[in-house]
Amino acid sequence: MTSEKSLSGVILVSFEYPPRRLSPISDVVFQLATFCLKKETNVWVVTFDDWRSDITNENGIVVNRIPNHIPNNISDLTIILNLKCAYQAAIAAIMHEHQVDIIHLFEWQTLPLLVPWDGNIQPKVVYTTTSIQISRENAHFPYHQGLKKIEEKALKNVDLILVDTDQLMLNAIEEYNLDPAKVITQKIRQRKIAPKIFQQYLTLLPSEYKEES
DSSP, rough: EEEEESSSEEEEEESOTTTTTSHHHHHHHHHHEEEEEEHTEEEEEEOOOOOOEEEEEEEEEEEEEEEOHHHOOOHHHHHHHHHHHHHHHHHHHHHSSSSOOOEEEESSSGGGSSSSSTSSSSEEEEESOOOGGGGGGTSSSSHHHHHHHHHHHHTTTTEEEEEEEHHHHHHHHHHHHGGGGGGOOOOOTTTHHHHHHHHHHHHHOOOGEEEEE
């Protein structure tokens, strides 16, 4: 019989986090961060904010809010590309000081962080999404084609992809020729989603995290 140790650290990267709420993802990230603490796992949230630029400890959850300092962006793509370096620097700073087992990214706004990405580097990378580029509004606009290329390259570097529906799972596998074993349906709107996602984290742990009991 085996017992599983808890994770040392998890970084959650999202374009929204309370009090900023654009979709259910915001509360999912909060619930997951809270659950990680309950499991005695260090947790950091790296998130976009409309105006705040600070690092705060919110009941044990370390939240790094990063605003966009470049005005007059012509598209969502330019916003996320402008934020990329700041996000990467924040993540690198955490990893330099702490043991991190999982980086969990939420929705397409975070995908540029994975291009380029060394697939052999620890920690493991998890990605949660409720859509892929071909299903989004105005998907055939020129800059959306750029997003599709980013999405395609990024998803190749992800260890586990959690999607909102079975149909989205099939679409993602087919559109990007993904390994079906790493794409799992995990509905966003459900009770007790945090424990289910945490269990998915544990499946990515190396063998040394398991010990005989």
